Amino acid sequence: MSNRPPKVPFVNFSLQHQPIQSQIAEAIRKIIQEGDFILGHALAEFETAFAAASGVKYGVGLACGTDAIALGLQACGINPGDEIIIPANTFIATAIAVVQAKAIPILVDCDPETALIDLTAAETAVTSKTKAIIPVHLYGQMVSPRQLLDFANRHDLIIFEDAAQAHLAHREGYRAGSIGKAAAFSFYPSKNLGSFGDGGMLITNDAQLADKMRTLRNYGAPSKYLHTEIGTNSRLDNLQAAVLNVKLPYLEKWNRDRTDAAQHYNTLLAPLKHKGIVPIANHSSSGHIYHLYVIKITEESSINRNTLQEKLGQHGIQTGIHYPIPCHLQPAYQNLGNRGDFLHAETLCEQILSLPMYPGLSNTQIEQVVRAIVLSLNC
Numbered sequence: 565m566s567n568r569p570p571k572v573p574f575v576n577f578s579l580q581h582q583p584i585q586s587q588i589a590e591a592i593r594k595i596i597q598e599g600d601f602i603l604g605h606a607l608a609e610f611e612t613a614f615a616a617a618s619g620v621k622y623g624v625g626l627a628c629g630t631d632a633i634a635l636g637l638q639a640c641g642i643n644p645g646d647e648i649i650i651p652a653n654t655f656i657a658t659a660i661a662v663v664q665a666k667a668i669p670i671l672v673d674c675d676p677e678t679a680l681i682d683l684t685a686a687e688t689a690v691t692s693k694t695k696a697i698i699p700v701h702l703y704g705q706m707v708s709p710r711q712l713l714d715f716a717n718r719h720d721l722i723i724f725e726d727a728a729q730a731h732l733a734h735r736e737g738y739r740a741g742s743i744g745k746a747a748a749f750s751f752y753p754s755k756n757l758g759s760f761g762d763g764g765m766l767i768t769n770d771a772q773l774a775d776k777m778r779t780l781r782n783y784g785a786p787s788k789y790l791h792t793e794i795g796t797n798s799r800l801d802n803l804q805a806a807v808l809n810v811k812l813p814y815l816e817k818w819n820r821d822r823t824d825a826a827q828h829y830n831t832l833l834a835p836l837k838h839k840g841i842v843p844i845a846n847h848s849s850s851g852h853i854y855h856l857y858v859i860k861i862t863e864e865s866s867i868n869r870n871t872l873q874e875k876l877g878q879h880g881i882q883t884g885i886h887y888p889i890p891c892h893l894q895p896a897y898q899n900l901g902n903r904g905d906f907l908h909a910e911t912l913c914e915q916i917l918s919l920p921m922y923p924g925l926s927n928t929q930i931e932q933v934v935r936a937i938v939l940s941l942n943c
């Protein structure tokens with residue numbers, strides 16, 4: 565790969581931040597002037613605004629999305645040894661958080677078309693110890709709320725959504741984060757709504773659960789120096805919340821930009837289907853917010869995924885893989901399964917490639933990416 569800057573980068577933060585730079589600088593200046601750094605006004609404002617935008621009553625800002633899941637499970641009453649169903653193909657943080665909550669992750673394979681958890685396969689994963697399911701709205705596409713509610717109601721399970729990649733996504737009348745008992749979001753910089761560092765939030769309609777989360781994130785203290793829970797220190801910084809307050813009003817527009825870009829990719833890539841280039845399916849007419857635009861390079865392709873990625877790099881197209889190794893094949897998580905246990909997830913890991921995707925990605929750039937794919941397949 566060359567050392568020159570890519571012609572089409574994988575993400576571009578400055579396009580997003582430049583137009584609102586003075587608003588952000590002013591918001592940060594205000595926090596510094598007021599010395600309002602921890603559990604301040606900006607945080608309270610952001611918690612209310614983000615929860616409302618997601619169609620939910622309460623938001624609790626946390627240090628990161630992983631903590632939002634781990635502490636959230638604790639707050640939901642998950643006990644050591646409880647089993648929690650998660651997809652085999654997710655970012656490892658979903659599994660980490662379950663283990664941190666002292667529960668047992670039970671992996672389930674995915675639908676090979678959408679890469680989302682396969683709820684039919686999940687039926688056989690339920691035991692008497694199963695207490696919850698964590699659907700992951702992967703790449704910005706929600707797991708069907710209708711099917712999820714049916715599954716969880718039949719098995720009497722808590723739904724705890726991992727919406728880290730799905731800010732304001734919607735499906736079947738539900739916003740991401742509004743289906744279940746609670747949901748976790750991440751504000752990692754590259755997310756559709758990203759802070760200038762780490763950040764996360766739990767949202768819920770349950771006032772008691774929200775109160776418990778506020779206690780857990782603050783050393784288990786409902787008031788100063790009174791510790792009623794074994795909590796931790798996991799607060800979303802007021803400075804980060806101030807940045808997020810400035811960015812939140814633009815999120816719908818940024819999500820629309822991503823959806824438009826995805827549609828352009830879909831149109832241009834359609835003729836390449838018979839050459840083994842197949843976009844991950846979008847099963848609803850709207851509501852997918854394309855945190856990532858992912859294609860599969862199937863066996864019908866003249867080259868494999870790694871070769872295509874290398875060739876695209878030579879053409880100045882930066883790409884990613886989300887994710888190259890499924891959870892159960894990670895060295896630290898071998899107790900979650902063996903090779904062959906979750907075949908769709910394993911195959912996807914070998915076939916998927918994430919193409920450049922960000923608000924402001926131009927049609928010309930998308931055309932450059934697709935042209936580079938065609939050239940790579942033909943040589």
Ligand SMILES: Cc1ncc(COP(=O)(O)O)c(C=O)c1O
Nearest residue numbers: 628629630655657658728750752
């Ligand atoms: C699906 C998923 N779950 C959980 C997380 C964890 O979020 P964070 O990185 O903020 O801890 C992420 C983010 O990277 C994610 O993509």
